[in-house]
Amino acid sequence: MVRDDSHAWVAALRGPDPVRSRAQADLHVLLLRAARFELGRRRATLTHVPYGELDDLATQAAADAMVAILAKLDSFRGESRFTTWAYKFALLEAGVKARRKAWQGREIPLEDDAWAVLADASPSAHQVLLDSETLRALKRAVQTELTQHQRAVFVALALNEVPIDVLAERLETTRGALYKTLHDARRKLRAALTDAVPMTLAGGET
Amino acid sequence: MNRDDPLLGPAGPEVSCERCFELLDELVELELAGADAGTLLPGMREHLQGCPACREDFESLRDYVAQAGEA
Numbered sequence: 001m002v003r004d005d006s007h008a009w010v011a012a013l014r015g016p017d018p019v020r021s022r023a024q025a026d027l028h029v030l031l032l033r034a035a036r037f038e039l040g041r042r043r044a045t046l047t048h049v050p051y052g053e054l055d056d057l058a059t060q061a062a063a064d065a066m067v068a069i070l071a072k073l074d075s076f077r078g079e080s081r082f083t084t085w086a087y088k089f090a091l092l093e094a095g096v097k098a099r100r101k102a103w104q105g106r107e108i109p110l111e112d113d114a115w116a117v118l119a120d121a122s123p124s125a126h127q128v129l130l131d132s133e134t135l136r137a138l139k140r141a142v143q144t145e146l147t148q149h150q151r152a153v154f155v156a157l158a159l160n161e162v163p164i165d166v167l168a169e170r171l172e173t174t175r176g177a178l179y180k181t182l183h184d185a186r187r188k189l190r191a192a193l194t195d196a197v198p199m200t201l202a203g204g205e206t
Numbered sequence: 207m208n209r210d211d212p213l214l215g216p217a218g219p220e221v222s223c224e225r226c227f228e229l230l231d232e233l234v235e236l237e238l239a240g241a242d243a244g245t246l247l248p249g250m251r252e253h254l255q256g257c258p259a260c261r262e263d264f265e266s267l268r269d270y271v272a273q274a275g276e277a
Contacts, residue, residue: 037270080231084271088230091266099259138213158213164259176223179257186215186256193214 006082013073027069028062030083031090035061038094045102057101061093068093099163108170109160134193141192150185157182215256221249226260234268 012023035058039046046054068089076085142151156162157178164175164182171178221229233250236243244251254261 034270038266041266041269075228080235084231084235084267087270088227088234088263088267091270092227092263095259095263095266158215161258164257175259179223183215183220183256186213190214190217 006076006078009082009086010073010076013070024066024070027086028066031062031065031069031086032058034087034090035059035065035094038091039098042095042098042102046098049101057097058094061097062090064093065089096165099165100169103163103166108156108162108167137193137196138189141189141196145188145192146185150181150188153178153181154185154189158186216252218252219249220252220256223253223257223260226250226253226257227263230260230264230267233264234271237268238272 009023009027012019013027014020015023036055038061039054039058043054049057065086069086076082142154146154153167156167157164164178168175168178229247229250233243233247236246254264
């Protein structure tokens, strides 16, 4: 249910000037605060970025979030507070910018060298791939079951843990499109593993 | 190998990244209110398990709203 303050926000943002301008200025303050919060959380991955540049990123994230919010105002369904709905745009923009900044200039690992790391990993580190037979079957399935694009995406995202927004930028696509590719690859690998190793792996669907 | 594996993703049905973003604010408020968000928004928990970026977005929004005292 839409709450009263949410109604007021939406009405003001749709209203005539100067009401609308004032609402946008108030919203910008909230978005900038949220963007700074997000970049502050990610400070450890951005130690090479000067504070001033970081604050520029926050300002840009708040501005981009404002554009997205105004464009999508009609999609606000009132299932949450307006401010919670609005914050998610600022946090997303800041998070994406932070991930890309952290990876700026770094090469995207598209090779599957990470298999060796996985094979040597302790159970607590990876929790899952404990069985060398399963690992071999998975590695084989990656080579035989996936298309070239699926393999590249799986290796980068799942094996090498490249942030999906970074890969999306490099491949000029979207997070959603890449995740769909990853999902399809995972489904194929699950099916192959179910056949190859004596344990049941249920497949998911998007 | 577990059913829900970081390499192979969630075993159950999951929403897309786009749908996850649409429902993120609702999920956060349900969680902060102590509601059974997993049941009310099926496929969201599974997606957050399989998609690190969406999971980070969820955690950021949850923590920010919680510290802002808005839920």
